[in-house]
Amino acid sequence: MKTLVTINNINKIYQQGQVNTHALQAVSLQIQEGEFIAISGPSGCGKSTLLSILGLLDTASDGQYVLADIDTKTLNVDQRSQVRNKHIGYVFQSFNLIDSLTVFENVALPLEHRGASKKDIKSAVEKQLAAVNMTGRLDHTPSQLSGGQQQRVAIARALVGEPDLLLVDEPTGNLDSQNGDAVMQLLLELNRQGTTIIMVTHDERYSRMAKRQIRLFDGKVLVEQQEAVA
Amino acid sequence: MSIYQRALTHGVQRLITKPRLALPVLITLSLTLAAVLTVVAMSSNLIFKPLPDIKDEQNIYHVDRQVQVSEDFKISIINRHGAAEFADYYKQIGEVATLHARANFVQVNDQNLAITKLTASNNFQTVIANTPLLIGEMPNLSNQEGAVWISESLWRNAFASSANVVGRQLELEGRQLIIRGVFVDFRSFYSMDDIVSQQTWQFFDLSSHLADTPSNQFGGSNKLFIKTQNQVFTEEMLTQFWQHLFAKYETELASYKGMLEQMGTSSKVELYRAHLMKNQNTLIIFLFISVSALLFMASLNLFNLFLSHYQQREQELATHLCLGSPRKRLFIIAFLENLPLFLISALVGLFACAWIIRALPIISGGNIEMLSLVNLDLVTVGIAIFIVLIINAVFSLSAIFQCDSTALNQHINTSNKGVNAGKMSPLTKALFIAQLSSAALIMTGTALLAEATYNKVNVDLGFTPGNTMMVKVDFEGQGDPLPSEEQLRRAEEQRLHLEILDIKAQLSSAAQNVQPQLKILDSQSEPFGSNMMISMNFDEDTNEQITYMYKNIGADYVDAFGLKLLAGRNITAEEQTSLAQVAIINEPLALQLSKDGTIESAIGKQIGTLQIIGVIADHYSLVSKGRGYPTLMSPIINTANTGVFIMMQLPEGQTFKQSELETAMLSAHPKIKQLKFDSLASIWDNHIEQDRIRFYFISGLCVLTLLLAFVGSNAMAVGFSELKRFELAIRMATGATRVSLLKHTLQSITPLLLIAAGIAIALSSIGYGVLQQNHSSLPALSWTALGLFGFALLAIVLSAITWVVWRIINADPMRALREL
Secondary structure, eight states, X not given: OXXXXXXXXXXXXXXXXXXXXXXXXEEEEEEETTOEEEEEOSTTSSHHHHHHXXXXXXXXXXXXXXXXXXXXXXXXXXXXXXXXXXXXXXXXXXXXXOTTSOHHHHHHHHHHHHTOOHHHHHHHHHHHHHHTTOGGGTTOOGGGSOHHHHHXXXXXXXXXXXXXXXXXXXXXXXXXXXXXXXXXXXXXXXXXTTOEEEEEOSOHHHHTTSSEEEEEETTEEEEEEEOOOO | OOHHHHHHHHHHHHHHHOHHHHHHHXXXXXXXXXXXXXXXXXXXXXXXXXXXXXSSGGGEEEXXXXXXXXXXXXXXXXXXXXXXXXHHHTTTTEEEEEEEEEEEEEEETTEEEEEEEEEEETTHHHHTBOOOEEEEOOOOTTTOTTEEEEEHHHHHHHHTTOTTOTTOEEEETTEEEEEEEEEOOOOSXXXXXXXXXXXXXEEEOGGGGGGSOOOOOOOOOOEEEEEESSOOOOHHHHHHHHHHHHHHTTTTTHHHHHHHHHHOEEEEEEEXXXXXXXXXXXXXXXXXXXXXXXXXXXHHHHHHHHHHHHHHTHHHHHXXXXXXXXXXHHHHHHHHHHHHHHHHHHHHHHHHHHHHHHHHHHHHTTOSTTGGGOOOOHHHHHHHHHHHHXXXXXXXXXXXXXXXXXXXXXXXXXXXXXXXXXXXXXXXXHHHHHHHHHHHHHHHHHHHXXXXXXXXXXXXXXXXXXXEEEEEEEETTTTOOOOSSHHHHHXXXXXXHHHXXXXXXXXXXXXXXXXXXXXXXXXXOOTTOTTOEEEEEEETTTTEEEEEEEEEOOTTHHHHTTOOEEEEOOOOHHHHHTTOSEEEEEHHXXXXXXXXXXXXXXXXXXXXXEEEEXXXXXXXXXXXXXXXXXXXEESOOOHHHHOEEEEEEEOTTOOOOHHHHHHHHHTSOTTEEEEEEEEHHHHHXXXXXXXXXXXXXXXXXXXXXHHHHHHHHHHHHHHHHHHTHHHHHHHHHTTOOHHXXXXXHHHHHHHXXXXXXXXXXXXXXXXXXXXXXXXXXXXXXXXXXXXXXXXXXXXXXXXXXXXXXXXXXXXXXXXXXXXX
């Protein structure tokens, strides 16, 4: 399998006044295409910071991050946007759907930013919404949907551009157990179809569903284990 | 729908769905734009566009030779004879034409119509004006005598555009004149009176005035023009002509020349447009700077409002960025979203501008020349669109770049870890400081200018104008030359004096029949000096030529206007009746004549044939605002120079029945041709009109500045409160009262407010200092005024913030918690 993500000695230091906080300390990882990785750990261990760096939403203080053979260190703001658009799908814990847009328009955003044709956008959005079972809600706005439905729309939006890497931040955090299970099943199915997924969760039950589990503690990789999918 | 179409649609929807954003932008931007566009339209039409009814204006020069009567007062000394000599002297260089314009009335079919009476040399229509002849024949030597040409408007209004108007008659100044033709209305000319489109034209042959006796009178009111063949006409050339004139008439003009040299003369040559514009270029530049400063301040206010709006949408912007949108695309989206609002603002601004332009003649009170030429042209429309596009681009760009990569993570990936403490961005703080600084600077400047202008308008005159009406009487035989032989001249003066007394007695009696409370004064003059003449005499004691203002007064002059007699005595009724050769003078003249520096020593001295019997205190006059202009007052009437006037007074609060008085007085004596009524109150009003308008304008600017500061602070407070709304909600959820929330919010904003105010006052005092160094006409910086208006500004800003915070506290802050 091909290596999709390589991070070497990543450090992230937040500086506030005289106080330096080491959110990540010398984290190194290699992620192959098709992997499903769960990152867990206690609150403040650096899970979301790592995910933000992987999603190019934030930059490391030092260290190297290579995604799909692109060294991200040299990228400017717009180039990072392009890489995100082409290679990364991001599912946020709070969904971050735009309220003024319909479900269709929300999902279409990555393709519109890519400059795809209307016809391609339509077919891709409809296909992706069908995959998350949301075809009947194309013209709804996010506020007209339940939390689970919003999460599925957010996943559809993350996948519509067919990214190499799907980053998922606490996908079940805002959902009840029934909706949470359904979302996890969806992610497992996507992984089975070949999507590389990195998921941050504090829920051990869902963490164990991933093929590979990474536990962080105080910004360091504490434990890394490979498990069979439940 | 593409992402851009959607942004545009969203922008249109936002006009209704976001009234708190749309309305302040619409009102602030459109009103400020209206002010800016009005000035742009004025500059575009008055400074840059060719004059519509002038031929080849680049080669036409207005020339004038002026005598300096006082520091504030210059008058022209070019009369028709001088103009004819000038035309003859420079006939190789160009063609010379003259024009004289005054307000008047014509009678057509028993209808009295207000007109502008234009009297011009008969080449004016071919050399200067570009007003085609619509009907009839052009003026020439054979048809101009007893004839009149009328303007299109007068033709339409008085003769219903009749094709048979040529050959018909109208009455002008008591004369029946035959209409010879109709010209298109003429607009591009200067007149001391209001210009109307109903006009009459009378023409004369300039060269015939070469035969006139050289005159030694001031106050020429003919405008003299020379049109050259692409040759620049200079002031030196005019001075050269003047030297030639005095050399040619060395004997006739010897004393006149001495008098002019004593007073000081100057040549003035300017292009036709500059002559029309007078000092308006400076006015337009002043207006332009003022409205640009306002636009800058309004833009800062709106900028804060937009930043606050986009701060609330940062999560949305961050999502776009996260999904791969380049910032350029987000900028275009923001630009398109804002476009409908800005275009509508431009549209409303243009609409308001069109109305302001229509109202300009009323607003300016006729003090701005050529306003009829100002219209909303394509340049102005283009500039309106350009301004809003630029503002939109700057706003959109700044709003998008506010949401940078660090904000991206902060806004998009909070992961339920609580809400970030609301903090104002450095840009918002800088904008707020810039807003307050510009407001403080404009306030300081305008407040000080307003104070200076107010002082000009509310000046201590040094006399009481009272409820006085001045009636100028034109009668037959007036102004006929007096015999040159001394004895005959005296006799004629006496006869004329008696005739005038008779006319005045009959007119006064007629007036008092209409209003018995009227008190008719013996004096011909009033203290403003609107009907005076300038004289000069040699004083043997001081060995100096003395230039002074001469007024014809009666025994009642001093008391009627509350003047203070400082030394000697007043003129008696007997002296007035017998035309005694006595005079009273004012303090400056007394000091000039004094041998020992006391005013008393001037008593008994002779000026010409007049013996000085008293000295009165100096007072304000139209000739010398700064006072100090020597004045001599005597019962001797010189009607050739000053005309005949009847001064009448009523007790304060009573009104003159002007039209009834006019009717009665016109029929009171067979020699009366025309009467012109002017109250001292209106003379004063006209005199200070420009200062008064400037005062209103500056005060308006002051109020607008405060209003903009209020709106700007409002926007800043909205943004600040929005940032704080989670904190407010949490505090409320834990039991804080609304008052304690308000107190807390105000406490957190006060340091910024105080720092901003300190910086604003420091910057504005420095800025004003720099302005004052470059413009000495600006009044000196007053720290009291600065402190006072700085305090007013702070109070306005604080109340704006309090109002907004209180509104937000009362508008369900707990919603923020429910949205989490």
